[in-house]
Amino acid sequence: MTAFGHVRRVPDVDRVPGEGRALRFAVVDYGAGNLVSIDQALTRVGAEVSIARDPSAFAGADALVVPGVGAAAPAMERLAAAGLVEPIRAWIAGGRPYLGICLGLQLLFDGSDEDGALTLGVIRGRTARLRDAPTLPHIGWNQVERVREHPLFSGIAAAADFYFVHSYAGVPEGPDAEASTMARTSHGASFVSAIARANILGVQFHPERSGADGLRLLGNVVDIVRSGAIATDPTIAVPA
C-alpha cells in the first residue's frame, strides 16, 4: 500500500496486521541517550526494530534510523569508534532509506558550529545555533509549518505541534536547499525542521515523543519505505 494521499484514521496509529512482511528498521545505538521510545514508537507503527551497534546489524535492514541528542563532536567520535561512519555514508550513497532524528539529521550536514565537528557531509550546509531565540535550549512543543507537500506528513494537520529539544539546527545550502526543505519552525528566527531528499528523511523534532501525530509521522515513514517511493538521487555527493 502507499501513503500518498492516504489520510490515516484518527487516532488510529496501530498497524493493521497482515499488511505484508514487517519492515526492519535498524536504529543506530551510539550511546546518545534514549532508544526505548524510538524502538517502541517504530514497533507500534508496525516496523520490526533492530538496534545497530556495529555495521553487521545493517545487513537485511530496510531502513536506517539515526536518533540522538546532544553535541556533534562526541557523537561523531562514538560513531567512528563503533566503525559506523563509512557504513552510514555507504548506506546513504546506495540510495537506501535513512531517517535522521534531531542530531541524526544534523550529522548529515558538512559540520557543526557548536564544536567545530566535521560531520557526514551528505547534505551541503552547516549546523548553526538558533538565531534570536528567546530561550535556549528550544525545549517543548512547537508548530511544524510545512512549506511543501510530502507523504511524511500524510494525515497530519497543517502546523501540527511536535516536540523539540535542541539549540542548533542544520542550515541547508546550495541549489537543492529549498527543494529539500519540507517544513520550518519558528523560535526567534525560523529554521528548517524537516527535510526530504531522495532517500533521506530528516526531522529536527522528536516524533517518538510527539504523541499521536508523532506516531502518524513514523507510520508514514514505514509506508514510504514500503512503497519503494524512495529513489536514488545521483546528485547526492557522498565524500570519500
Next chain:
Amino acid sequence: MLRRRVIPCLDVANGRVVKGTRFVDLVDEGDPPELAERYALEGADELVFLDISAAPEGRGTLLDIVERTARRAFIPLTVGGGVRSVDDMRDVLRAGADKVSLNTAAVADPDLIGACASRFGRQAVVVAIDARRRPAADDWEVVIKGGRESTKLDAVRWAQRVVELGAGELLVTSIDRDGTRSGFDIGLLRAISERVEVPVIASGGAAGPADFVAAVRDGGADAVLAASIFHRRIHSIAAVKQAMADAGLPVRLVPEAAA
C-alpha cells in the same frame, strides 16, 4: 510558536505512585505507567517522575517503571531523585527517560552538572532548585532534602551558576508554597527567569488554572508543573490549558482531551 507546557508530576516510591506530604502519610495512587498514559491522553506536554524511594533497592524498580512508562506514553519524561553520578544518569536515560533532574547532588557536587551536560547534552540536564524565601533579606535561599536542610546559597545566583555549569532547564520550586495550594511564588520565578536564558519550569503552590496563567504571564515561566490538583482531579489538564489559551498564552490543545 513555542507552547507553554503543562507538566504533571508523579511522586514514585518503590514502583508505585504515591501521594502525601513527601515521605510521610504516603497513599498508594497506582501504577506509574498507567497514570502516565492517562495524563498523556489528557494533554500533558511532559511528565516528571520524582523518585522518593528511601531504600537503594528502589532504584532497580525505578528503572523498570521508567522503561514501562516510556513504552506507553509517547511524550517526554524527566526523572528526578537519587541521581548522583554520570553513570546514574546514563542508566535512567537508557531506561527511556529523556531528561534527568539533579537537585541535592548538584548542590553537593556542582561539577556533576557539567559532567552530565558534556556527556548527554545540556538539554538532558534539568537542575531542580528548591527555594525558601528569606523575608529579612528579601531574597530566596536554596534548601535541600525536601526543605529540611539549609544551604545558605542565594537561589537566584545559584540559578545563574548552574546554567553556566551546563543546566539546560531549571525546575524552580517554592518550598514555602509547595503543597499549600496558595499559588506560585511569582517573585521568585520572575527573579530567575529574567536572569537566565534557559527555560524555567514553575513548581510549588498550584491551586487552579489562574495560577498557571500567572506563572507564565507574570513569572516568565516556560512550563508549569503540578501534582495534587491533577492527581485528585480537582482540575483537568484540559481545563488548565483552556484557561491559558483564553488568557492568550500559546498552548498545545489536544482535540481528544478537549471534552
